[in-house]
Amino acid sequence: MNPYEIPEQILRYTEAYTSDEAVVLEELTRTTHLKTVHPQMLSGKVQGRFLAMISRMVRPQNILEIGTFTGYSAYCLSRGLPENGKLVTIEINDEMEELIRDFFERAGLTPFTELIIGDARKVVPTLNTLFDLVFIDGNKEHYPEYYKVCLKALKPGGYMIADNVLWGGKVAATPIKDTSSERLHTFNEMVHNDPTVENVLLTVRDGLMLVRKR
Numbered sequence: 001m002n003p004y005e006i007p008e009q010i011l012r013y014t015e016a017y018t019s020d021e022a023v024v025l026e027e028l029t030r031t032t033h034l035k036t037v038h039p040q041m042l043s044g045k046v047q048g049r050f051l052a053m054i055s056r057m058v059r060p061q062n063i064l065e066i067g068t069f070t071g072y073s074a075y076c077l078s079r080g081l082p083e084n085g086k087l088v089t090i091e092i093n094d095e096m097e098e099l100i101r102d103f104f105e106r107a108g109l110t111p112f113t114e115l116i117i118g119d120a121r122k123v124v125p126t127l128n129t130l131f132d133l134v135f136i137d138g139n140k141e142h143y144p145e146y147y148k149v150c151l152k153a154l155k156p157g158g159y160m161i162a163d164n165v166l167w168g169g170k171v172a173a174t175p176i177k178d179t180s181s182e183r184l185h186t187f188n189e190m191v192h193n194d195p196t197v198e199n200v201l202l203t204v205r206d207g208l209m210l211v212r213k214r
């Protein structure tokens with residue numbers, strides 16, 4: 001059984017009936033498995049295609065991403081950007097910078113992508129930009145704080161997507177037994193009880209919270 005509690009047969013079927021990923025993403029996946037300790041942090045084919053589809057539907061002028069990792073999701077999110085659009089992605093781990101910048105260059109993302117190394121909770125309030133689309137995939141214990149700063153930076157009518165909100169099903173345990181699960185559950189409650197947004201929690205991979213700011 002995989003960590004997302006989804007039967008392997010269903011996972012294979014889902015991937016088989018999802019459009020193929022770009023060759024450059026296949027190469028990035030191999031590189032990520034060779035050079036990082038937690039390659040499972042990649043968005044992967046199905047989730048990546050979902051992010052790209054949302055981006056193409058929204059047609060965002062400005063995209064904000066929290067948690068770059070090796071750049072897979074940034075590539076997918078960028079698929080819906082117009083010619084003069086911009087993606088800002090924030091990664092706290094400075095050891096990832098060289099790998100990310102190398103991938104962005106090879107994938108053609110460099111001209112319209114700004115990589116910022118730092119703590120998103122401190123960086124986002126300084127950006128002076130309103131975003132049409134936000135993707136959160138950073139430190140799980142910081143999700144409530146990410147939500148607060150990102151909601152202020154999100155345009156009315158804009159969309160926010162947060163990854164890993166089911167956390168292998170641990171957010172639904174009674175009682176919740178670890179800090180990450182507790183903080184993710186707090187995040188889910190914050191979103192669901194916020195009258196300024198509407199939301200749907202999707203069971204894609206490890207859970208995606210899709211939020212629209214009213």
